[in-house]
Every structure is written in C-alpha cells, then in structure tokens.
Amino acid sequence: MIVVFALLSLVSVQGTHQQVCSAAAHLGRWWYNGCAQRCVCETKAGEYVWNCYRERKEFTCMSSAQRSLFIETYKLISTPGHPEYAQYQTLIARHSTNFAAIHTTQNFLPWHRWFAMELENLLQNVNCKVTLPWWDTAKNAGAPWGVSPWGAPADLMGTSGACINNGGFASPGWPNGAHGCISRTNSGTLPTAVVEAGVLAMVPGNYGAFSDALENQIHNLVHVRVAGTMVTGWSPEDPIFFLHHGHIDYLWDLWQRKSAAHLAAYSFPMNAVMPVAYGATPAQFNNLAATNVKYVRNSLSTLGNGHFLFLACNLIKITAVLSVDLNVLQSAMVRATPTLLRQIPQLPAPVLTAAEEKMMIDMNRRGGGTERSVQEATRKLAEARNIATKANEELEKAGSLREYFEGGVNRALGFDVAQAVKLLKVPPAQQQQTAPATAGVPALGRLPVAVGRGQ
Numbered sequence: 001m002i003v004v005f006a007l008l009s010l011v012s013v014q015g016t017h018q019q020v021c022s023a024a025a026h027l028g029r030w031w032y033n034g035c036a037q038r039c040v041c042e043t044k045a046g047e048y049v050w051n052c053y054r055e056r057k058e059f060t061c062m063s064s065a066q067r068s069l070f071i072e073t074y075k076l077i078s079t080p081g082h083p084e085y086a087q088y089q090t091l092i093a094r095h096s097t098n099f100a101a102i103h104t105t106q107n108f109l110p111w112h113r114w115f116a117m118e119l120e121n122l123l124q125n126v127n128c129k130v131t132l133p134w135w136d137t138a139k140n141a142g143a144p145w146g147v148s149p150w151g152a153p154a155d156l157m158g159t160s161g162a163c164i165n166n167g168g169f170a171s172p173g174w175p176n177g178a179h180g181c182i183s184r185t186n187s188g189t190l191p192t193a194v195v196e197a198g199v200l201a202m203v204p205g206n207y208g209a210f211s212d213a214l215e216n217q218i219h220n221l222v223h224v225r226v227a228g229t230m231v232t233g234w235s236p237e238d239p240i241f242f243l244h245h246g247h248i249d250y251l252w253d254l255w256q257r258k259s260a261a262h263l264a265a266y267s268f269p270m271n272a273v274m275p276v277a278y279g280a281t282p283a284q285f286n287n288l289a290a291t292n293v294k295y296v297r298n299s300l301s302t303l304g305n306g307h308f309l310f311l312a313c314n315l316i317k318i319t320a321v322l323s324v325d326l327n328v329l330q331s332a333m334v335r336a337t338p339t340l341l342r343q344i345p346q347l348p349a350p351v352l353t354a355a356e357e358k359m360m361i362d363m364n365r366r367g368g369g370t371e372r373s374v375q376e377a378t379r380k381l382a383e384a385r386n387i388a389t390k391a392n393e394e395l396e397k398a399g400s401l402r403e404y405f406e407g408g409v410n411r412a413l414g415f416d417v418a419q420a421v422k423l424l425k426v427p428p429a430q431q432q433q434t435a436p437a438t439a440g441v442p443a444l445g446r447l448p449v450a451v452g453r454g455q
Contacts, residue, residue, distance in 0.1 A: 021048045035128035053294045059133040059243055060148040061298040061313035067155040071168035073130045074239055077122050079175060084122045091118055094276040096233045099367020101275040105208045106268040108215050109252050110282040112245050114274065117291060119242060134246025134295060137222055138193040139326065142347055142405060142414030145186045149243060157240055160186035169239060182238045183228030188350065190225060191218045192414035194341055195349050197333035200255050204265035210255065216384035219248050224356040231359040233366045250295040253288045263287060315429055316409055316417060323429045324421050332424040342398040343423055346415035349388040357381050
C-alpha cells in the first residue's frame with residue numbers, strides 16, 4: 001500500500017496537464033493524453049511545445065489488461081471481414097515476398113522500423129491506446145521458454161507446437177491469415193546482455209558492421225530458435241515477430257542515442273526510396289524520436305490496470321535483501337571494456353548450427369533472393385559464426401565460459417549476476433539516488449519499490 005501511495009503521489013505531481021510549457025524551466029514536464037501518449041515539454045523550432053510520444057512497452061512489464069488489449073486488437077485487424085484486414089494482409093505480404101531486398105545492410109534497420117510503424121498504425125485505427133510491445137530477449141536469455149511472453153493464459157503469446165492451441169493467438173479461434181496456424185519449436189538459448197553489449201559498443205564509424213552484427217548475432221538467433229512460422233517466408237504472421245523486432249529497433253535506438261555521431265552513422269543514401277515501403281525513405285525513420293515513438297520498460301500512464309508496481313519489473317534480485325536495476329546493469333555492460341566483460345562468468349555466445357543457417361538462407365531464397373543476395377547472406381552468417389566462435393574461445397581462455405548455470409537469476413540471464421555487479425561496480429538498486437532514464441523512462445527519484453523480476 002505504501003508503494004502504491006508513493007507512486008500515485010509522484011504521478012499526481014509530475015504527470016498532470018495543469019502545468020505549463022512556456023520556458024526553459026518547464027522542459028521535461030509531462031502528462032498523458034487520452035490516447036495514453038506521454039506528452040513532454042520540449043523545444044521545437046525555437047518554441048516550447050508539448051510533444052506527444054507513443055510508448056512501446058516491454059511485454060513482460062505490461063499489466064494483464066494492457067497485454068489483453070494489444071492481443072485482442074491485433075486479432076481484430078488480422079481477422080477476415082475487419083475493415084483493416086486487407087491492409088494487414090498487404091503489409092505482411094510486403095515483408096514475406098521481398099525478404100531478400102529488405103534484409104540488405106542498407107535496408108534492414110530502417111525498413112523494419114517503417115514496417116512496425118505501419119502495423120502499429122493499423123492497430124491505432126481501432127484503438128489509439130494500443131502500441132506494439134517489445135520483448136527483451138536478454139532478460140531470460142539462458143532459460144527463455146518457460147516465462148513471459150510465453151504461456152497458456154489468454155494475455156500471453158502461447159507456447160510451442162506444430163499448431164499453437166493456447167495463449168492469446170490459439171488455434172482454432174484465430175485464423176492467422178491464409179497460411180495456417182502458428183507453429184513454433186522454442187529451443188536453445190538466446191544472446192545475453194553481454195553479447196548485446198558487444199554489439200552496442202561498436203563505434204559509429206562503420207554503420208554496416210553494426211547493422212550486420214545486430215542482424216546476425218542477435219536478430220537471426222531469435223528467428224531460428226523460435227522457428228516454425230518464424231523461419232518461413234510469412235514470419236510476420238506470428239505476432240512474436242513484432243515483439244522481437246521491437247527489441248531489435250530498441251537496441252538500434254539505444255546505439256543511436258549514444259552520440260550525434262551514432263545518430264548520423266547511417267552510411268547509405270538517406271533519401272533513397274526503400275523497397276515496397278510506399279515511398280518511405282531512411283531519412284524519415286532514422287531518428288526514432290522524430291517519429292514520436294519511445295521504447296519504455298513500463299508506462300506510468302494512469303490508463304490501464306496494475307501499472308503502479310511495474311518499476312519492480314526492472315529489478316533483478318541478487319539476494320534476499322539486494323537487487324540491481326536491469327537498465328543500470330545493461331548500461332554498465334555497454335560502457336565496459338571487452339577485457340572486463342570477459343571476466344564475467346557467462347554462457348557461450350550462441351552459434352547458429354548448420355541447420356539453422358540453412359533456415360535463414362532458405363528464407364532469403366524464398367523471398368526473392370538472387371544468387372548474389374544468397375552469397376551476401378551466406379557471407380554475413382559466416383562472419384557472425386566466426387565472431388561468436390572467437391568470443392567463446394576468448395571466454396574459455398579467461399576461465400569465464402560456463403556451459404550452464406543452476407536455477408535462479410544466473411540461469412535466467414545467462415551470466416553470474418553477482419560477479420557482474422561486482423566487476424562493473426553497479427550499485428544495488430536501494431542505493432541509487434535516481435532511477436535510470438534508459439529506454440525513454442525518465443529519472444523518477446528514489447522510490448520504495450518492491451523487489452522482483454516482474455515476470
């Protein structure tokens with residue numbers, strides 16, 4: 001009760017439209033409008049204005065009501081007979097029949113940012129409060145399949161099988177377009193936050209290397225480990241596709257926000273029209289903030305049930321009395337040197353098997369791939385394999401390679417959390433004076449939040 005009162009008091013002080021936005025002292029003030037957008041006092045063209053942002057929330061931090069609203073709205077637009085259905089099918093087909101063209105280094109990141117916005121716009125045509133969630137795959141990289149977003153309840157994404165018969169998109173009951181029910185195998189581990197840190201630490205001088213690393217060291221792993229529908233030409237027909245690509249876009253945004261050089265790193269023609277994107281260009285989607293979208297772990301919107309305790313979903317429990325903020329820990333990893341990161345006991349970086357690499361090549365071929373594009377995809381897969389193999393060899397030399405962890409938080413995250421906190425000098429959450437602003441969440445001050453992982 002104390003926790004709820006403290007957070008409610010904070011929202012009532014900062015989250016109100018009774019404040020004005022007319023001077024430098026007002027910058028950063030915020031409130032939520034009727035579409036659950038966070039409206040922030042900012043400057044634009046020399047004037048002080050309320051700029052309103054869609055908040056895309058991390059799925060495991062959402063309330064059941066928020067998840068259910070997303071799932072039910074998604075099912076509406078993807079069901080024959082709905083006014084948005086034809087546009088939905090056309091949009092999905094643009095990805096599936098043009099796979100090779102949209103997965104080049106030039107197009108991969110900006111095209112999928114555009115794609116997500118188009119799908120989100122269809123959802124908002126039904127309910128303006130609905131945004132696309134994202135899924136932090138590193139949160140349970142070592143044991144990803146028995147926790148949210150997976151599960152049988154109607155507010156989760158279902159489990160695995162040849163034809164998913166549970167969760168919010170169970171069949172029968174949801175048609176999944178013209179290509180049958182969703183299938184998944186859900187196996188193996190996923191890239192840890194340490195692997196992500198290595199990608200995010202890349203310098204802005206070589207955008208191509210960063211994009212390829214993000215695509216082939218993180219993105220591909222999730223597609224082939226979920227498998228089933230996710231490794232077919234119609235992968236976006238599994239809604240987990242959009243949660244996964246939200247995470248990829250979130251990581252790109254984190255990298256871009258590191259400096260002006262990172263934001264300006266895109267090294268291809270900014271005004272070149274992207275394939276099958278209704279004339280959209282990278283210039284329109286390079287800066288996420290300019291599209292009025294923010295990725296957050298949790299929303300402070302007073303619209304929707306159960307949001308008050310969601311700051312706890314950022315916290316990782318180390319002992320009975322100590323926890324660490326996931327945002328702070330991940331940020332510390334990005335700042336750390338490779339030598340320091342190698343000292344953290346951790347699972348090996350996932351390496352695609354020959355069968356998994358074949359899945360990605362087959363998607364390229366079925367999606368309009370030429371011999372040249374297949375050769376390029378093969379090259380990038382080989383490069384990713386070599387990077388992961390070398391990284392694991394370095395871990396073995398450092399004595400930090402672990403084939404598995406017993407249960408608990410180490411098994412979930414895929415590395416020794418206590419050692420990581422010690423080596424990176426990350427303060428316990430109880431000692432932090434302000435909560436981190438990572439992923440668009442503002443500094444909120446010290447709060448007596450409950451300790452937990454918010455699954």
